[in-house]
Amino acid sequence: MYDAGLTRAEVTANVRSGRWQTLGSQSIVTYTGPPSGEAKQWAAVFEAGPRAFLDGVSALQAAGLERFEQDTIRVSVPRGARVRRAAGVDIRQTRRWDADDLAAGSGPPRARTATATIRAALWAKSDKQAALLLTMAVQQGLAPADDLGVELLRIRRDRRRIFIGSVLLDILGGVRSLGELDFARECRRRGLPEPSRQVVRKGRDGRHYLDVFWDDWRVAVEIDGIQHGWVENAVQDALRHNDITLGECRVLRLPLLGLRVAADDFFAQIEAALRTAGWAVSA
Numbered sequence: 001m002y003d004a005g006l007t008r009a010e011v012t013a014n015v016r017s018g019r020w021q022t023l024g025s026q027s028i029v030t031y032t033g034p035p036s037g038e039a040k041q042w043a044a045v046f047e048a049g050p051r052a053f054l055d056g057v058s059a060l061q062a063a064g065l066e067r068f069e070q071d072t073i074r075v076s077v078p079r080g081a082r083v084r085r086a087a088g089v090d091i092r093q094t095r096r097w098d099a100d101d102l103a104a105g106s107g108p109p110r111a112r113t114a115t116a117t118i119r120a121a122l123w124a125k126s127d128k129q130a131a132l133l134l135t136m137a138v139q140q141g142l143a144p145a146d147d148l149g150v151e152l153l154r155i156r157r158d159r160r161r162i163f164i165g166s167v168l169l170d171i172l173g174g175v176r177s178l179g180e181l182d183f184a185r186e187c188r189r190r191g192l193p194e195p196s197r198q199v200v201r202k203g204r205d206g207r208h209y210l211d212v213f214w215d216d217w218r219v220a221v222e223i224d225g226i227q228h229g230w231v232e233n234a235v236q237d238a239l240r241h242n243d244i245t246l247g248e249c250r251v252l253r254l255p256l257l258g259l260r261v262a263a264d265d266f267f268a269q270i271e272a273a274l275r276t277a278g279w280a281v282s283a
Contacts, residue, residue, distance in 0.1 A: 024086050037061070041108040044073040044089040052077045052091070053102055053109035056123050057133065059116035062108055063142055068133070074123075076111070113137070114147040118155065121164050128261040130160060131167050138171055145171045163260070170256040183212055183223065190267055193279060195221070210251075217277035220251045221270060250277060 011028060014020040021029045027043035029035050035043070041062055045052050054062050055076035061068070072090045077083065078097040096119065103112045110116065117137040124130035137143045149168050155161050184194045195212040212221040250273050254266055 024089070025084065038108065040088070041073060044075050044086070044091075045108050047084055047086045047089055048075040048077050048091045049081055051081060051097075051099075053111055054116075055092075055094075055111045056116055056120040059103070059110035060113065060120055060133070060137060060142060062110045063103070063113045063116070064140070065136065065142060066140060068136060113143045114151040117143045117148055118151045118164065121167075122155070122158050122160055124160075127160070127163055130164060131260050134164065134167050134171065167260060170260075183221070186263075186267070190271075191281065192267070192271055192274065214274065214277075214279075217274050217279050218249045219270075219273050219277055220249055221254050222251060224253055224255045 011020070014030075015022060015028065018032065019030075021032065021035075023029050023035055023039065023043040024047045026046040027039075029039055041054055041058065044058070045054065052075050053059070054074065056074040057065070057068065057070045058074040061070070072088055075089060075091045076094045076097050077091060079093050079095060081093060083091045083093060101111050101115045103110050111119065117134060120133045120137075121130040124133060134148065138145050138148070145168060149172065152161070152164055152168060155164075187194050193214065193216075196215045210220045211223040213219070252266075252269060252273055254270075258266055
């Protein structure tokens with residue numbers, strides 16, 4: 001602002017008169033009313049210094065992430081940089097800071113989207129939130145799953161690294177960590193009957209493949225990867241599901257990501273379906 005030719009006295013006068021407002025200790029908002037989200041992001045970066053950039057969820061929000069709220073703005077600075085305390089801003093020194101991680105383009109300086117997504121997952125409050133952030137970034141078109149996999153290879157040590165890798169495998173769809181054999185093994189561990197076989201059902205639009213099926217109780221489980229949640233698949237999946245159900249077969253949906261964060265809940269539903277259909281634990 002001073003570079004634009006304004007004096008300190010002019011800035012002070014505008015702030016005291018209420019025409020402008022301060023935002024942190026380094027920024028001035030030249031209008032009245034609540035500061036915009038972008039203004040808050042710029043102020044957070046200015047607060048943290050010349051080498052700072054938005055990181056994690058905050059960088060994703062700057063890139064366009066929707067339907068995810070966070071109370072504070074996360075800003076990363078290199079080791080040894082000065083860290084200020086500022087309301088609503090989380091300024092952290094990080095060993096993962098790298099100038100090459102800075103995204104190109106206009107707007108507040110921010111981490112590249114793939115980098116920010118992996119870090120957001122690493123810094124998430126829970127595994128469930130980490131899986132949600134990874135999924136949202138891919139579904140909203142912010143970061144391809146392949147790029148996230150490459151970015152994860154840079155992480156050498158972190159307690160959540162293996163978990164993130166397993167979630168990315170589910171998202172990529174290339175490896176099913178809970179395929180039919182693993183599902184059968186999990187059923188044995190929980191005392192449930194093993195699924196008898198995979199089957200092909202005929203519907204009005206052709207043949208439908210069921211991932212898991214119990215003949216005796218006519219209960220099926222569809223193991224869904226992330227692609228089943230995409231808009232272009234939703235209608236066909238619903239029609240297929242309804243076709244099978246009309247054939248008097250009870251069908252349950254089992255998202256792979258759900259197994260990461262709520263396996264007990266899903267298997268409780270499977271057990272309930274089998275019991276309702278007549279299955280009982282042998283004495």
